[in-house]
Amino acid sequence: MRQALPTLNKHLARFAFALIVITTAGAIFYPFYWMIMASLQPEGASFARHTLFIPAGITGEAYINLLLRKPMMLWVFNTFLVTAASTAIVIPLALLAAYSITRFRFRGRTGFIFSILLTQLLPVTSLVIPLFLIFRTYKLLNTLGGVTIAYVTFLLPFTIWMLWGYLQTIPGDFEEAAMVDGCSRIGAFVRVTLPIAVPGLTAAALFAFLESWNQYLLAFVLTSSESNWVVSLGLFSFTSEYVILVEQMMAASVIASIPALLVFVTLQRFLRGGLALGGLRG
Amino acid sequence: MSQAVSLVSPPHSHSRFETLLSRALPYLLLAPALIAIGVVILYPMVYTLGLSFFEFHLLRPDNAKFIGLTNYSNVLNSPEFWRSLGATVSYTLGTVIFSFLLGLVTALMLNVDFRFRGLARALIVVPWATPWLVTTLIWYIMFNPQIGPVNEILKRAGVIQTGVSWLYQYGTAMIAIVIATSWRFFPTATLLILAGLQSISPELYEQAQVDGAGWWARFRHITFPSLQPVNFVVLVLLTIQAFKVFTFAWVLTQGGPGDATRVLSVFIYEEAFKFYRLGTASTLATLLFILSIGLVVVYFRLIGKEQGVVE
Secondary structure: OOOHHHHHHHHHHHHHHHHHHHHHHHHHHHHHHHHHHHHOOOOOOOHHHHOOOOOOOOOOHHHHHHHHHOOHHHHHHHHHHHHHHHHHHHHHHHHHHHHHHHHOOOOOHHHHHHHHHHHHOOOOHHHHHHHHHHHHHOOOOOOHHHHHHHHHHHHHHHHHHHHHHHHOOOOOHHHHHHHHOOOOHHHHHHHHHHHHHHHHHHHHHHHHHHHHHHOOHHHHHHOOOHHHOOHHHHHHHHHHOOOOOHHHHHHHHHHHHHHHHHHHHHHHHHOOOHHHHHOOOO | OHHHHHHHOOHHHHHHHHHHHHHHHHHHHHHHHHHHHHHHHHHHHHHHHHHOOEEEEOOEEEEEEEOOOHHHHHHHHOHHHHHHHHHHHHHHHHHHHHHHHHHHHHHHHHOOOOOOHHHHHHHHHHHHHOOHHHHHHHHHHHOOOOOOHHHHHHHHOOOOOOOOOHHHOOOHHHHHHHHHHHHHHHHHHHHHHHHHHHOOOHHHHHHHHHOOOOHHHHHHHHHHHHHHHHHHHHHHHHHHHHHHOOHHHHHHHOOOOOOOOOOHHHHHHHHHHOOOEHHHHHHHHHHHHHHHHHHHHHHHHHHHOOOOOOO
16 A cells, blocks of 8 residues: 555656657647648648648649749759858868867967857848948859858858867877877878868768758848749748748748758767757857 | 988978978968958958948948948937847847747756657757748748638637737737747757756765655756756857847748837848848947847856866
8 A cells, every 4th residue: 555656656657747748749849740741731722721630631732833833943952052062162171270279279279269259159140231242242142152152151160160179079199199100290180180080070061051051141132033042042932922822832841841851860960069069050 | 412402401491490380380270261251251240340330322332421420329329229129139038038948848858768768859859950941931830820720729729719910910929939939949958958967967866865855856956056057058059049030030020010020130131121221230230249249258258168268
């Protein structure tokens, strides 16, 4: 009898806990679930609005109409292009800079780190006005090249910050051992540290990808014609239409989410320790 | 032959070159990034600062006029600016508090060992992996008065009788964008707090168990105090983030209704690209940047030391 009561309590507690976990996880995941379900509804039949939990029927209609009606794949392609180009520019620059502040103590180091932190937290809104005017002068408005340069502004400080965090976890002893064996400083870096840093570089590149994929304001101000849009602009165009085609809008959202989710799944194993901090940027 | 060799690398000058090189090396490595930062960040920043002293209309660039601090006094004397700052503060506070609480609750849950923990963890991180524009579109539909599931669910639950225009009326618009933003922000808080929870020594709990402390007592006296450093980092980072967000307020409400959700970043955008007043917009941007610096200084002072930034 004295034993039975705590056991019952324990069961009750477990049940209550399970209930809370399921409710919370459900509430959090629900909007995402709803997006997928709505994208699979027949168009115009307003099934989507009545689909709260269980869909009435499943069809790929919205996807087909979306791909026929909007240059969705072109936008996805543009985003890939801009992202790849800006990441390719940023990674080598950031790697060298991060290596410098990790391995050397020199005058101006703290100042540099502070300014990196400062620029990383700089609101995009305060850069977009001068970028617009400068790009207008150099005829970079409404070009993918211009968007690429603009993306470097927020990717570079962020990538330096991330790689700095990563390189700190690699002990300098290996390099010193290589230098004792006759390697030059550069040689030691290339042959010893670089191979160890590959996971960090990969993570940084993937984060850069996510950041670019999310970026909206810069592309919004700096490009005008539909053929130069990135995916976030394409998505935004749905809200300004008179009739909201919910199913197509959600289908476009699903398509736009897939690359980001794939990158994210790849990133999962890097998301421990210092790298998680970098991910807090949006 | 031997003379040539000694000319190319005489021992003492070689070592001098080496020391010079090794002294310059950190700067050489930094140079490419510094040049890029100078061109794409520093130059635009200085440009904004300069523009903030001018009357400059986008469609009449030749009529630009230096007017000193007039833009600043105009902005600081306009009720619009203060209302926008007020909206920014409520938006930031709402988002930080809501995201933090959600993050804390979910982290506490994920810290318990249960069968589907891996799955729950993956699901909770989904909002973080969702692209921003997708997040805003989802919530745009969620809150839609005609077709949105939020109204539908509340109606079926009997909470409301008629649909609420969440995004289009005073009071609810701010709540709606805070909910949408928090949905995007909280998983980062979850992960950081979870890492903090996992670093608390189990011995503390064992001791408390022996002393007969209940769940709440353990939370109040062990868990929460041990989380203080992590909590602090999370709160500051969330604050800095929420402070400058443009996308949510812009896509969901375009700053409306009226100026209910016109946060500073939206205000700047409208001033620049809707009214073409680039001078005033630059003034606002500069003020936003100064306020951000204030936040960064706090961040740097309080957690920079821990991360080994300051030596």
